[in-house]
Amino acid sequence: MWKxxxxxxxxxxxxxxxxxxxxxxxxxxxxxAPGPLSxxxxxxxxxxxxxxxxxxxxxxxxxxxxxxxFLIMADYRQKRTQLKQxxxxxxxxxxxxxxxxxxxxxxxxTCGAQVVYxxxxxxxxxxxxxxxxxxGRYGEVARFDPTAEGEAPPEYATALAxxxxxxxVQVVEGTTVWQVITSLNAIDTLxxxxxxxxxxxxxxxxxxxxxxxxxxxxxxQMQDRQQSILDAAWAARDDNLPVSTPEQALILxxxxxxxxxxxxxxxxxxxxxxxxxxxxMRLQTDPTVIYGVTDGRGNLGRGLRRSELDGPxxxxxxxxTGLPPTPxxxxxxxxxxxxxxxxxxxxxxxxxxxxxxxxxxVTLDDHNRNxxxxxxxxx
Numbered sequence: 001m002w003k004x005x006x007x008x009x010x011x012x013x014x015x016x017x018x019x020x021x022x023x024x025x026x027x028x029x030x031x032x033a034p035g036p037l038s039x040x041x042x043x044x045x046x047x048x049x050x051x052x053x054x055x056x057x058x059x060x061x062x063x064x065x066x067x068x069x070f071l072i073m074a075d076y077r078q079k080r081t082q083l084k085q086x087x088x089x090x091x092x093x094x095x096x097x098x099x100x101x102x103x104x105x106x107x108x109x110t111c112g113a114q115v116v117y118x119x120x121x122x123x124x125x126x127x128x129x130x131x132x133x134x135x136g137r138y139g140e141v142a143r144f145d146p147t148a149e150g151e152a153p154p155e156y157a158t159a160l161a162x163x164x165x166x167x168x169v170q171v172v173e174g175t176t177v178w179q180v181i182t183s184l185n186a187i188d189t190l191x192x193x194x195x196x197x198x199x200x201x202x203x204x205x206x207x208x209x210x211x212x213x214x215x216x217x218x219x220x221q222m223q224d225r226q227q228s229i230l231d232a233a234w235a236a237r238d239d240n241l242p243v244s245t246p247e248q249a250l251i252l253x254x255x256x257x258x259x260x261x262x263x264x265x266x267x268x269x270x271x272x273x274x275x276x277x278x279x280x281m282r283l284q285t286d287p288t289v290i291y292g293v294t295d296g297r298g299n300l301g302r303g304l305r306r307s308e309l310d311g312p313x314x315x316x317x318x319x320x321t322g323l324p325p326t327p328x329x330x331x332x333x334x335x336x337x338x339x340x341x342x343x344x345x346x347x348x349x350x351x352x353x354x355x356x357x358x359x360x361x362v363t364l365d366d367h368n369r370n371x372x373x374x375x376x377x378x379x
Contacts, residue, residue: 030066031073034093037063040133042111043088045103047163051080054103063090063099070096079104087112087164089133113159114138114166116206117146117187121174122299124183128155147186160189160211167211171222173204173332174257176296180222180330184215194219199296200250200327201226229333237340242277243323253339254327258287262357266334270342272350272360281348283317291315291328 041061045054055071058064073096074080082104089111090099102110114129126146129138142155159165167189171180177199185193194215202219203226209218234246243249252273260269276283290300292313309316315324331339349367350358353374361367 028073030069031096033095035063035095035099036065037061037090037092037094040092040136041090042131042133043090043099043103044112044164045083045085045088047085049083049085051083054083058090058099063094064096066096070100073097074100085164086110087162089131089136091136112164112166113162114168115156115159115189116168116170117183118170118172119175119180119183120172121179124179124186126152126156126187128153128159130159146188147183165211166208168206168208169218170206171202171204171330173335174261174329175202175204176291176298176329177202178296179298181219184218187215189213190215190218192216197223198326200254200330202330203229204330204332226330229336233333233336233340236337238342241340241342242274243339248323249336249339250331251323251325251327253331253336254329255283255285255288256338257331257335258329259285260358263334265357266338267341267343268345268347268360269350269358270338271345272347274342275346275348277322279348280321282319282321283323285317288315288317288324288328289313291324296328 041063043054043057043061043063051071051074055064055067058070059067064070071080077100079100084104086103087110088102090102094102111131111133114131116127116129118125118127124145124147125143127140128142129140131138142153144152144156146152169184169187177196180202181194181196184190189211190209191212192215197219202222205222205225207218207221230246230250234249237249241249243252252270255273256266256270260266273283273285286304289304289308292311292315293304293308294300309318312319314320315326315328317324345360346362347360349361349364349370351361351367351370351374353359353370359370359374361370
């Protein structure tokens, strides 16, 4: 009898083990299989959220097929204690395994609201964007000038009410330090005012920040990045350039930045100024005159007058020989690299060709013909 009971128990145990193995195999397969989600969703995990409540939310939105498998496998992979706060884009068909990785990896939120403060050459704006889960792209829903009088649009308050809102400042190439600092000091999601650093020393780029970030700390980040870019470009510079210090290279780069918006032209424009410096010719570039007139405080808003072209300021390169005493804007990486690695050309003249680019010339006669040609086309 005991032998019979023992035999039955062993049989039962074997069957049970096979069943458990089958369930585990099914669970692992289910965990890594494409999920039931047909349209992308934005999953929000609040501060203090739990894996259980997140699983409930995922199940309610049709992103996972089994709450139990999701939780058991998260436990098995030791992920359950690593849940991060944020807003996460869950793609159609996402596996439970990939969802677990997304919500435990951390980093910046991948969906929800964005507020990007854009410091441009001509204006300053706060742009509110929302992610469309269906396309995976952010679309602008509102825009306003934070320095203008009047209330911000309601979309701004709605975006800032989200705990996981993404905040960033985008500094455009060719802005001046005055434009950047004045704009940053007007941003209500930053804390405190920043002082004016030297002209040219704020790297144009996009900078993410958290609400309440110290404004001066953000400015220091911009300065550190520009210094790093300048140091690297200086170390890789061409030999025999007519600039003897990184500071002079930054001045030249700022002039290049203001003279052309065509990336392919930067090294050619750089070659013109380098050739002029080598020959002792005046640079004769309008943006330096404008900087002397405006003191870097925004755009002139009109054409230069004859008196301004002839007027003696430290930045008027129609009057002075060589480089002005400071940069005239914040140059981007490409302009800094162009200043220190210009094309090898014989050009010493260029004129805008009406298409955003320039026509280059070696002789004054060729240059005058280019000027006449583009004036005729303009008329």
